[in-house]
Every structure is written in structure tokens, then in C-alpha cells.
Amino acid sequence: MIRVVYRWKVGEENFENFQKIWSHTTNRIHETVPGALGSFMLRSAEDNTEVITVAKWDSMESWKAFWGSENPSEMVEMRKIGERISAMAYDEIGDFTR
Template sequence: MIRVIYEWHVSRGSLQEFSEAWEQTTVLVREIYQGAHGSTLLQDGSRVDHVLTIARWNSEEDWRNFWTSDNPPEIMKMSKLGNLLSVKVYEELGHYISK
């Protein structure tokens, strides 16, 4: 498994619309693309215009296949609502959820 961390700058006025576009995108990506396991949206408590989206994929290959395909329009909408600052790929060494 990998996690892909996208760092965004989203103006306060666009945050709600960005959040809705992110949710729509996440649903579509999970339904359409092999290896996609959803995403998390996080907001910086001290910088409300700074958000992270963290996607979980089976492999870097699955993630790269997604980006070389025709992306859903919601991806473009997110990019119009926010400025993508960085993208980093991390190998997941462990994943624990308490009961």
C-alpha cells in the first residue's frame, strides 16, 4: 500500500466547494480505478487555507495508471478551486485501527 499526500492552498471562500469536489472525486476514483482505497481531507488548524488530501492506493503503479488516464472532471474542478503545492508518495509500512 501507498499513501499519496497532496498539499493544497484553498482560499476560505472556496473551501466548502473544494471539499464537495474532493468528496465527489474520491467516490468516483474508488468506483472506477483499480487499487484506489479512498482519501482523507485534512485542514491545518492554524492556517485554514492549507489543506491536505491523503489518498490510499494498492501500489504506485495503480496510482500512476490513474494519473495517465482521462481524469474525472472533479479533479479539474479541485485544481480550479485550489492551488496544488506538492505531491508526495509514501510506502505504507503499517496501518492500525483500534477497535
């Protein structure tokens, strides 16, 4: 398993719309893209414009097949209202969340 951490800058005035689009997008990816296992979103308590989304994938190969040119069509609407700062993949070593 891997986790991919996406860092975003989203204007406060766009956050509600970004959240709706992200929800639709992440669920569509989870349902249609092989290896996609879902995602969650975090928003900074100190800077409301800083948003992190963390996606779970079954393998690095599955994510790379999706990621392709680093601009997957599934994420176009998110990129229209939020600036993606970075995307970093990490091997999942352990998860004790419930």
C-alpha cells in the same frame, strides 16, 4: 499499499465548495479507478487555507497509471478552485488507526 499526500492551498471562501468537489471526486475515483482505495482530508488548524488529502492505493503502479501526466481529468474541478502544491507517494509501513 501506498499513501499519496496531496498538499493544497484553498481560499477560505472556496473551502466548502472544494470539500464538496473533493468528496464527489474521491468517491468517483475509488469506485472507478483500479487500485484506488479511498482518501481522507485534513485542514490545518493554524492556516485554514492549507489542506491535505491523503489517498490510499493498492500499489505504486496503480497510482502511476492514474497519475499519468500529473493532471488527471478526475481532478480538474478541484484544481479550478484549489492550488495543488505537491503530490508525494509514500510506502505504507504500518497503520494502527481504527
